[in-house]
Amino acid sequence: MRTLSYLLREAWANIWTNRTTTVVAIFTTAFTLACVGVFLLLYVNLRAAAGWLQDDIKVMVYLSEGIAGSTVSDIEQQLRADRAVGALHFISKEQALGEFRAQFPSDSHLLEGLGQNPLPASFVVTLAPAFRSPDAVRRWAERVAAVAGVAKVDYNQDWLDALSTVIRSIEVVAIGIGLILSAAAVTIIANTIRLTLFARRDEIAILRLIGATKTFIRIPYLLEGAVLGALGSTCSLLMLKALYELFRQQMRTTGRLRGLEQLTVFFPLSICLVLVAIGIILGCAGSFLSLRRFDEAKV
Amino acid sequence: MIQLVHVTKQYDRRPALCDVTLEIPKGEFVLLMGPSGAGKSTLLRMLIGAERPDAGQVFVNGKNVTTLKGSEIPYHRRKVGTVFQDFRLLEKKSVFDNVALPLLVQGISRTDIKRKVTEALRAVGVEHKRDQLPMSLSTGEQQRVCIARAIVNGPVVLLADEPTGNLDPALTGEIIDLFKLINARGTTVVVATHDPSVMTQVNRRVVTLVRGSLMPEQRVGV
DSSP: OHHHHHHHHHHHHHHHHTHHHHHHHHHHHHHHHHHHHHHHHHHHHHHHHHHHHHHTOEEEEEEOTTOOHHHHHHHHHHHHHOTTEEEEEEEOHHHHHHHHHHHOGGGTHHHHTTSSOOOOOEEEEEEOGGGOSHHHHHHHHHHHHTSTTEEEEEOOHHHHHHHHHHHHHHHHHHHHHHHHHHHHHHHHHHHHHHHHHHHTHHHHHHHHHTTOOHHHHHHHHHHHHHHHHHHHHHHHHHHHHHHHHHHHHHHHHHOTTTTHHHHOOOOOHHHHHHHHHHHHHHHHHHHHHHHHHHHHHTO | OEEEEEEEEEETTEEEEEEEEEEEOTTOEEEEEOOTTSSHHHHHHHHTTSSOOSEEEEEETTEEGGGOOTTTHHHHHTTEEEEETTOOOOTTSOHHHHHHHHHHTTTOOHHHHHHHHHHHHHHHTOGGGTTSOGGGSOHHHHHHHHHHHHHTTOOSEEEEESTTTTSOHHHHHHHHHHHHHHHHTTOEEEEEEOOHHHHHHOOEEEEEEETTEEOOOEEEOO
16 A cells, blocks of 8 residues: 555656646647547547438339239238338329329429329338448348339439448548557657656666566556546547537537537547547557666666 | 676676676675776676676575576565665655665555664664655765665665765764674675775775776785
8 A cells, every 4th residue: 555655656746747748748649639539529420420311211112013912912011021121111103193293293294194104102111220231221122122023122322332431431531540649649648758767767776776676666657657648638528529519609600501510429428438548548558668668778 | 695606797898897706605794895997886786686797607695696587686686785875865755765665665564664664764873864855964874874775674685885985084984883783783794995994994804806806805904
């Protein structure tokens, strides 16, 4: 217990002795991590938006011309039994014509020239959430298209693919930028710890001579790195939250992107805690790097 | 207790120790004499595992220091007390905290630390200065604190590198008397010095190093 209190006091002494450097390091780390956070926030929002858009995806199952009513019932039963189907709605040929006329009143004369109703009966299918990924939708559509009595299965594949490509690209960019800026944060913290190590090199030499183990000597500096990382990541979250609120307020006051305001999300508490934990890990990594170099140099 | 067998060490092709063979039995008091650059500090640093010989073997308290792993060296140093010419005290810590440091790194309990530090400070005569900072003490008192820190663990060997280098003759005598007292309690003491006046105050074995080589031994006394 006494040893623990000594190590904590030493860590605090390190921070206090180099308080200016420490504050600069915390803010530099915070800005660096905030840049990573902006991409992460963008990614989280796009993922959320993708979720909402995917909820809206409807798959049209068009039935063949002139099939018997019993076949339509069979297809409906088959679809209802399918666990990929979340909801189902039948549109008869007459209903389809009515909807066309309602939606395109000026073009309805085009159909009259044909004599008979050319629009097919269809089922409008909303897929269950687990089956809304582009691949799952494609596989399901291919399977249903092969059912007897089904003429065509249609959905907005291009839109779905484009959305998924954008999300993947943001993911890759966020990971790439995250890695580069995390390395920058580690370097900033490592340099701060190096200054502390240099300032206390005599003390470390004494500790070595009186039989202190490497772990005992390292712990206060690892704690210092952890504190720098934790404070840096917390500050970056506060900066991001302020930016996020500013953005929402701008949307409200200017009226631009109206509606999107309710759709934007900030990190949930669990993600905030993970980000602080990542800051702590980066801080410890920075300390560890400096301690290794210090050990090798044997100042 | 201490044994060096054909120990050789060079720094940038300059010899620091040349084929040194030396044996110091348990409980002995040895003066390691020689001019600056003779290799005294190198020899002492080898005894605590801070230097490794280019050739030869170094044994302390039955352990071959030459073959100790890096992780074993701290535990070896806990059995060897070290005193320095420049004291090497932590300026921002009290006398008590400085002396407590070797016990703290071993995770000794608060009660034992208090008892052992008080005993060590009493043994060197600076118990009344326990709450002061080292810089507020005289050089003689600082050296006493340094000795208290070296003996607080109850080491089997006490090594002192030029312990009187910063002291006047009267204080030198007091510090040497302190080493004799520690030696009388059974601790093996090795004092390295270039000051011939120390020799006249110690009636013990004298080992002389000149340019890294051992000279024939002598016993000197008042």
